[in-house]
Amino acid sequence: MARARKSSASRSTARLNPTAWLLRWAWRVAVVAVVIVLGVIAVHREIEPPKTYYMGQEERRLGTIARDWVPMARIAPVMARSLVAAEDANFCQHWGFDMAAIRTAIAEGSGRGASTLSQQVIKNVYLWHGRNWLRKALEASLTPVVETVWSKRRIIEVYLNVAEFDEGVFGVEAAAQHYFGVSAQDLSAVQAARLAAVLPDPKGRSASKPSQALRNRAAGILDGAATIDRDGRAACFED
Incomplete structure (x- = not known):
């Protein structure tokens, strides 16, 4: 009996x-958190993501922002090629991490240029701006999920619709109207290259009043966009 009581107390x-x-x-x-995150990413494969955290910050700071979502079918193909040429030339050849760029960045002692689209x-879309280990860890964890669930074309489409192109100007449609008075589907090759050229510093650069440095960068992007069109590196996100 004593042994039974001891066993019961132990349990x-x-x-x-x-x-x-x-x-x-x-x-x-x-x-539960993992299931929710996977579900949200799966839903956003087809449905427009909501306003991002950063957009909300800027809207509170500025009072209003310009934002107009458009599908890839209403974005000039040269804009997508210009984006890839400017930000991630090997986009069609990796699964979220450009190891060659990462090795180069490590060798140079900098993280610049290693981040893929x-x-x-x-x-x-899902995190916040700024440099810290928590954000980088979450980014590294979620990137393979997005690469698996979304198509390459969808990744480009979402990027072009949430990127900031000027202070309070988000997405390529709003940017095309803001800088050139045209829709995203009517952008010329030069205009697309200039929009892509402002992306590293949208608040400090202007696509409609480009500095000589931006003109030079845009010229390089123009050539890069034509090159990836010729050599097939645009195939993964074009019809």
């Missing part, structure tokens, strides 16, 4: 162990 203690209880609930919360989409 009761195990059931009431706070560490085990916390671990069980932490695991359950983690599983897929990683930037994760940051812009």
Whole structure:
């Protein structure tokens, strides 16, 4: 009988162990969080993502922002090629991480140039701006998921619709209207190259009043866009 009471007390203690209880609930919360994140990413394969955290920040700061979502069918193909030429020339050849660019960045002691379009989409749509290890870890975790669930074309489409092209101007449609008075589907090759050229510093550069440095960068992007069209590196995001 004493042995039975001791066994029962032992089981009761195990059931009431706070560490085990916390671990069980932490695991359950983690599983639920993963399921929710996967579900949201899957939904955004077809549905327009909501206003991003950064857009909300800028809207509160400025009072209003310009933003108009358009599908890829209403974006000039040369705009997508210009974006890839400017930001991620090997976009069709990697699955979210450009290892060659990462190795180069490490050798140069800088992270500049190592971030792919897929990683930037994760940051812009689901995370926040700024440099810290938590954001980079989340970005690295979510990038393979987006690369698996979304098509390359969808990644480009979302990027072009959430990127900031000037202060308070988000998305290529708003940018095309803002800078050139045309729709995104009517952008010329030069206009597309200039829009892509402002992306590293949208608040400090102007596509309609380009500095000589921006003109030079846009000329390089123009050549790069033509090159990836010729050599097939645009095939993964074009019809």
